[in-house]
Amino acid sequence: MGAMGVFEAVVRHGGHEQVVFATDARRGLRMIIAVHDTTLGPALGGCRIWSYASEEAALTDVLRLSRAMTLKNSIHGLPLGGGKAVVLADPTRDKTPELLAAIGEAVDRLGGRYITAEDVGTTSDDMRLIRNATAYVAGLPETSGDPSPFTALGVFRGIQACSQSLWGTTQLEGRRVAIQGVGSVGFHLARHLVQAGAQVVVTDIRPEKVRRAVEELGVQAVEPDAIFDVECDVFAPCALGAVLNDETIPRLRAPIVAGSANNQLAEPRHGDLLHERGLLYAPDYVINGGGVINVAEELGPGGYSAQRARAKVERIYDRVLEVIELSRSRNVPTYRAADEIALRRIETARAEGRGARV
Numbered sequence: 318m319g320a321m322g323v324f325e326a327v328v329r330h331g332g333h334e335q336v337v338f339a340t341d342a343r344r345g346l347r348m349i350i351a352v353h354d355t356t357l358g359p360a361l362g363g364c365r366i367w368s369y370a371s372e373e374a375a376l377t378d379v380l381r382l383s384r385a386m387t388l389k390n391s392i393h394g395l396p397l398g399g400g401k402a403v404v405l406a407d408p409t410r411d412k413t414p415e416l417l418a419a420i421g422e423a424v425d426r427l428g429g430r431y432i433t434a435e436d437v438g439t440t441s442d443d444m445r446l447i448r449n450a451t452a453y454v455a456g457l458p459e460t461s462g463d464p465s466p467f468t469a470l471g472v473f474r475g476i477q478a479c480s481q482s483l484w485g486t487t488q489l490e491g492r493r494v495a496i497q498g499v500g501s502v503g504f505h506l507a508r509h510l511v512q513a514g515a516q517v518v519v520t521d522i523r524p525e526k527v528r529r530a531v532e533e534l535g536v537q538a539v540e541p542d543a544i545f546d547v548e549c550d551v552f553a554p555c556a557l558g559a560v561l562n563d564e565t566i567p568r569l570r571a572p573i574v575a576g577s578a579n580n581q582l583a584e585p586r587h588g589d590l591l592h593e594r595g596l597l598y599a600p601d602y603v604i605n606g607g608g609v610i611n612v613a614e615e616l617g618p619g620g621y622s623a624q625r626a627r628a629k630v631e632r633i634y635d636r637v638l639e640v641i642e643l644s645r646s647r648n649v650p651t652y653r654a655a656d657e658i659a660l661r662r663i664e665t666a667r668a669e670g671r672g673a674r675v
């Protein structure tokens with residue numbers, strides 16, 4: 318660890334119920350599981366495999382991502398708390414069946430307080446292997462499967478909500494949207510937008526992703542760094558986090574920022590900065606909840622139904638509008654309005670003694 322102590326980091330990032338460091342030297346496992354809050358139910362959140370620059374970066378990531386899951390699961394009305402896991406490894410090189418088994422065993426030791434799922438660096442096929450070691454896993458190929466089409470649908474509906482609020486219409490025909498990152502979610506989002514008649518400009522650090530979007534969808538492309546300067550109606554961050562910061566915000570030339578990436582604000586104050594500059598920011602965990610809404614369907618009493626999941630994801634439109642309305646009526650940034658709604662549900666559950674700690 319660097320200069321900041323572990324406890325100081327946990328407190329700074331919201332205070333977590335439990336943070337577990339799991340290792341397995343033989344199978345090369347170095348993993349951190351952060352259970353942020355289980356008031357509303359067991360903590361559900363994906364497992365990210367990533368070659369972090371430092372252990373501190375991995376800890377910060379898991380602490381921020383798990384808190385965001387608490388807020389995400391709450392605002393979407395799910396009976397679930399928030400958690401996340403990170404594995405310090407290179408997903409393209411180190412992701413062996415043995416490593417996935419070790420991940421499953423580490424999750425299992427938490428006895429159901431944490432339920433894992435896909436994230437960056439893991440797939441639903443990986444979840445099947447993890448399933449051999451634990452029952453506390455969702456997002457299996459034979460049930461909810463790949464969450465990204467659902468996430469993209471939710472982002473698309475969220476963009477429509479922003480459009481309705483700003484321009485009085487959900488029609489996106491002729492609007493220009495700049496997408497940063499055309500991986501799983503970004504590609505599906507681009508397709509929705511093209512079908513709706515929008516002009517789409519994309520970028521990605523992986524040329525083959527850009528090529529696929531250009532060839533299959535007929536979108537335009539720019540270099541990765543140029544995406545912030547594209548004059549457009551919507552900037553959609555669909556790559557990694559901390560993309561809204563001191564350097565990028567002054568460059569943005571879009572009145573709406575609405576995309577799938579988790580933890581888009583480098584720091585909370587960047588949400589204030591967007592508000593001061595008059596940009597409409599759809600809070601990340603509100604607009605990107607489609608994936609977890611779909612995955613959570615698998616855990617519900619009636620079992621998984623894609624149709625029911627889709628209907629629930631469609632309601633992201635209403636959630637985003639609700640957040641924008643609260644932000645307007647109080648003149649507070651949208652990220653604060655979202656936190657208020659999400660935290661209210663948790664506080665109510667606590668006050669009613671429903672702090673069903675698992």
Ligand SMILES: NC(=O)C1=CN([C@@H]2O[C@H](COP(=O)(O)OP(=O)(O)OC[C@H]3O[C@@H](n4cnc5c(N)ncnc54)[C@H](O)[C@@H]3O)[C@@H](O)[C@H]2O)C=CC1
Nearest residue numbers: 464465468498500501502521522523555556577578579608
């Ligand atoms: N897959 C899902 O259902 C959900 C995804 N998210 C978030 O949405 C984001 C995208 O997720 P996926 O599409 O699943 O991941 P992905 O890994 O398939 O796609 C991300 C893409 O961004 C590109 N990229 C990375 N850094 C970039 C940069 N600086 N400039 C341009 N492109 C860059 C990557 O090359 C990749 O193609 C992530 O932040 C993820 O945490 C959030 C909720 C659910």
Ligand SMILES: O=C(O)CCC(=O)C(=O)O
Nearest residue numbers: 362363434435464608609
């Ligand atoms: O979408 C998933 O598979 C799990 C949920 C999650 O980790 C997320 O929404 O970031």
